[in-house]
Amino acid sequence: MKPISKVYTALIMLFLFAPIAILLVFSFNLAKSLSVFSHFSLYWYRELFRDSETLGAVRNTLVLAVSAALISTVMGTAAAVGINKLRSKYLRTMMDTVTNIPMINPDIITGISLMLMFVFVGRLFGAATSLNFATMLIAHVTFCLPYVILQVLPKLQQMDRSLPEAAMDLGCTPLRAFFKVEIPEILPGVITGLIMAFTLSLDDFVISYFTAGNGFQTLPIRIYNMTKKTVTPKMYALATIIFFVILALLLISNLSDSDSAETVKKAKRKKAKAKEAVST
16 A cells, blocks of 8 residues: 555645646746747846836735734734633633634635725725725735734643743743743744745735725736736746745744744653652
8 A cells, every 4th residue: 555655645746746846947948938948048037027017016015915924923922812811711712713714714705895894994984095005904914813823822822831920920020921931932833923924915816806906016916917918937937936935934934843842842851850850
């Protein structure tokens, strides 16, 4: 069975990564063809950096993604701390359910409902335009927030509850104990949540499409508009750059998780040695 499982795994990996590999290879193709590779060239990368509209969309996307990631990380960490301190089982279940709704809800439903809400509120206050950068930012924070909570909450539950209490016994205020003791303990979860929120915001199309204003265009919307005409290999070059950026972020996230796991193992070993020393 082992050879069969290896072949099956190889086929799955091939199916998943073959399209990306083709895109990477043909981003360096001098010709526009997707079937004939003429020879290696950086022509389409140069053309990409000359396209002001696409670069403007990239800038807008990065500003939106960074803003949404930072805001959702701060709010999500605070929400996770609050949920972790709830003692009522029913309240915690209710909060978990509310947290999961934006993830389970289809993107198109979320996008349409947010658009209707923004238009309603805009008309209520007599705004000339109801949809703009602010509405997109609120929408992105809305769907990024649950992912941050789900990354931070397990770290809080794994943390020794006596640590902040010990810090306060030694003279720290609750706020100082939180920043000096709890934040370093949950930092890997916070970093993972930040990276996840950034990548989700960077990738989103459906919700952005429904909540975007006329004067603000993100990269997914720009690519969608280009598909109505012709997608040039400039987009292959851009996709290649984005792929390697996301790959780097993923590696950072995995390294932070592995460092956290190693720290926990070392702490457990120290506790075990201390108990052995006391018993002897």
